[in-house]
Amino acid sequence: MNWISNYVRPRFRALVAKSEVPDNLWEKCDSCGQMIFHRELAQNLRVCPHCSHHMRIPVNQRLELLFDEGQYQTIELPEAAQDPLRFRDRRRYTERLREARAKTEAQDAIVVAHGTIGGGKAVVAAFNFAFMGGSMGVAVGEGLLAAAKLACLQEAPLIAIPASGGARMQEGILSLMQMPRTTIAVEMVKDAGLPYIVLLSDPTTGGVSASFAMLGDIAVSEPGAVIGFAGARVIEETIREKLPEGFQRAEYLLEHGMIDMVVDRRELRETLGRTIKLLCRPEPEGEIVPLPGTDLDVPEKTRVTEASRPDGQDRPAE
Template sequence: MNWISNVVRPKIRSFLNRRESPENLWIKCPETGQLVFFKDVESNHFVIPSSNYHMRMGATARLKSIFDDSTWEEIAVPSVAADPLKFRDERRYADRLKDARTKTGMADAVKVGAGTLDGLPVVVGVQDFDFMGGSLGMAAGEAVVAGLETAVKRGTPFIMFAASGGARMQEGILSLMQLPRTTVAVEMLRDAGKPYIVVLTNPTTGGVTASYAMLGDVHIAEPGALIGFAGPRVIEQTIREKLPEGFQKSEYLRDHGMVDMVVHRHELRPTLASLCRILMRQPSAPPHAIALPPPAVVEAPAAPA
């Protein structure tokens, strides 16, 4: 009887009372270790409220946060060969691509949209680190080039949100060829006299840093973002010296002239709007009209009898 009471019944009870809970209900802050409710972080543009740590932001969420009324037109990207080298390491490259597309809902690492920012037409490209580390392959390169060409045709600024671990090794030399291709597309936008603004997010490294991520007219970085070509650990092992505190972080790079400004995510949208208007020589947006309350109805006092 004890065995039934002490073992069987509690197991049945725990099984019946088990409740399903989402896996991402809580987020652990990488800086402080504090557990934060996911909905609070999501509503705060994926910034931890207590520590101001900037979490990674997906491409769709990023586009929603930039465009007016969270609406935009998605720019079509030319299709490319899915697995041109038939690459295989521990797994087939085709299987890795399939998993990444299922996980993110994206065709590849870069999504491009066109819309308005504070009433000014712009084209925006966003690199999503969740798609194979934001690696630059043929499809991602085509997306960046398509975004730049669209900005040239429509005569608008192009804003690029960079987040990448570098070139995609599964595509070999075809991946590395995206560095000069995107550079030529940036020059096309420059020849057209339109602004190119780069927002460097955490992390931006490798071949992306060696190409379009460092060719902007203005470079903005989010707080605490890792920005560089090779990682700090590789550099330390190569030069056999201890690197300065905060080396390759956005604040360090701003102080040493590699980045123009470090902007909190909450201030990013108005900052980009102001820069686009200045560089496009457009007048400032008119202030939004404030709806005044209807005048109060005051009844006249009754005449004395």
């Protein structure tokens, strides 16, 4: 009996049992509804091959996409108060934090990394939307300040990549205080004469869009990203009017001069690398000599005196 139950029966079950197929091999596009094989989607950087809809991408893949050879180093961020208001709704705030950290294996909703993009040094502060919707609390404010200090120390441009629903409700007024704090971090970078670039991803809303996300020297966005302060439904109910087609989308903001570029995700590294080279290009060596007929103020040593010219007119030294 033992021989039959221990050997024969398992053999029969193995022959007739259906093999279990993982349920995550296919993913449905939120825009066109097409089912996409997971390997094809990963090779296409989570851009739908049918309609080019840009799906949300994990923060670690985002960093690998941007940095040269996918190589970068992260820094340890300053510790912030865990539950300063002892907030509780249906669950304690500390429980939500533990769950988010276990799910994402991250301390909070921001990651600061540094490396090279297009051969040039860069510091990137990227939001993790999977961590409580990328909401901005005290820890995120500390992260932006740490990223700004690192950029100034390395004399590298700072690239912020917001992906957030806004301020973190569980931290109340303390989360709103991060709006001026992150603005100070941006000004710190600009005062050092370094470029500040913002890569807007889906979504960028609330207090994040009302602070550091709209202060970039160059504002770049992925196609179709939702960018705004309040939700479209809230605005419609407030003004009691129908909003235009594509309102708060990246293409609409580009058309109305709110951002500078809308760039496909597969071209982001090249575009950011070229932008960094243009903004960080050193001043040309030597003295600038104006073209004939211009009124530029040129140092005296670059001019030829009137006495040395037969026509009595100044001209730049050759």
